Amino acid sequence: MRSAIQIIEPGLFTTIQDRGRYGFQRFGVPVSGAMDQFALRAANLLVGNDENAAALEMTVIGPTLQIDADVVIAVTGADLSPMLDGSPLPRWEAVHAPAGGRLSFHGMQDGIRAYLAVAGGIDVPEVMDSRSTYVKAGFGGLDGRPLARGDALDTFAPPGQPREMPDGFMPPAYGEDHSVRVILGPQDHAFDNDAVNTLLGSTFTVSLDSDRMGYRLDGPKVAHQSSPDIVSEGNAPGAVQVSGDGAPTVLMADRGTTGGYTKIAAVITADLGQLAQAVPGETVRFTAVSIDEAHAALAEREALLAAIHGPEPPAPKPVAVIIDGEAIEVVDADGEPMTTTDGRSSAHRATATLEGMAYSFGVEVRVEEAE
């Protein structure tokens, strides 16, 4: 453990978040965690962390940080104009920040929430298995509150090497008009077709009344067929709740675990981060999709995260022995097909079966550069 970062200025609302607090919703404890999960996970993977490591979520106005030890950092999510020692800091990229450096943010350009991951992850105690800050009840993160001037943060030892986004990755451009996909339900039956058409056919404006708990949307009223109230039930992430006044609210990371308002739809996981980047005053439109379409979009996201890679050795290749034009399978001492496990030249003891006879022999694998 080492003191790595000092908070010179905290910014508007900077909290420590990981992927969230699961397993305690039955006790009424909200999940919390990063509002834009994709950005958090990418930032962590870029600096070589586990994707659930604790990072900073910075909102609207970023902090000014003094770096006290050589660290690898990555900034993802919104473009809050990060600068390292006076030079623009590339986003969605691992960067070595030398001791004595100063990281600062100079204005919101695109999106509202940026993430700063530090190699090793931020070292604060786990509360109910998570380091996420839940400000309303005052636990998690650093003493359950947003960061303040004079705070110092420690990090754990870096578990891995810096990585990079896959070739061809384009940093998300969040824009001002947010199109998000929803799945209708669980209470779409409490609304008639007109109300569903209002939800799907209108442009809503993100209210100033929006925060980590929920995004309240101004616009045409989404009218209930009868009562807006239901027997209280669990609130899913991204649920589009419609209260008695007909205004939809999308339930976000700090949502209450249960609620008694009808929910006409829920924003799909792949698009929830896009909505989390919407700034009050910007617009939101909803499109309905099937669960299969949502899962396909999710799989695409997961594949992108899985493709974040280090400067790794070439992928392992199977080893084959070819005698008289016939390939003979070669297995290692454990009976597993033999590969050039680390892409490097190596020597092994191996066996191969030929015409019913097992032959044991030494194999030297020589990796040669392709022409």
Place this chain on the structure above:
Amino acid sequence: MYDEPVFRPAGDQAVLVEFGDEISPETNSRVHRLAHAIEGDVPGVVDLVPAYDSLLIQYDASALPLPELQKRIVELDSTPGEAASEMGRVVELPVLYGGVYGPDLERVSECSGLAANEVVRLHSGTDYLVYMLGFTPGFPYLGGLNDALATPRLATPRLEIPAGSVGIAESQTGVYPLSSPGGWNLIGRTPLSLFDPTRQPPSMLSPGDRVRFVPLDGPDEYESMTER
């Protein structure tokens, strides 16, 4: 209560399993039974939120296909499990009724036409079912309040209610685990801490438990038991 659970989509990584459209101990016990059965037995389930007549299941769609999850739920729901009375514990909550601890005891007494000590006797003379927890960390939704004690909410909510306050609102009774604003009629306070994030589990009460309020004799006894 429905014969078969009804599945309602709640986004692409959560499904709401509904057992009815009512508040009844029987339906609620089916919710808790299913939650216990799923616990640790269905890989890919990320979290469970039990409520009055439904269970919200959050799952990892990359690890667990929805049709498989639904199949498992139907199997587990139709497997006879423990009765609710065997699952939940009875938790005794000491309460000092009236005075500064329960400033609205008199109001409840006036509304019901019962003497204050009769209100206390009725309120502490029943076991209440913890249907669910929600609203704030550790807040129990209790069922079983005697109809005679139902009292309208305060016209003007209080800005701060001390943690541990026991209140009545309409036909509900409950305990505030953390200090918060609220419009319930406060009839007493418990010295015990219902929610502590550093405790394992953090909440004194679990869904399906039963709560028994035990009247305390006076402030000295209250102070000697204070956990906060």
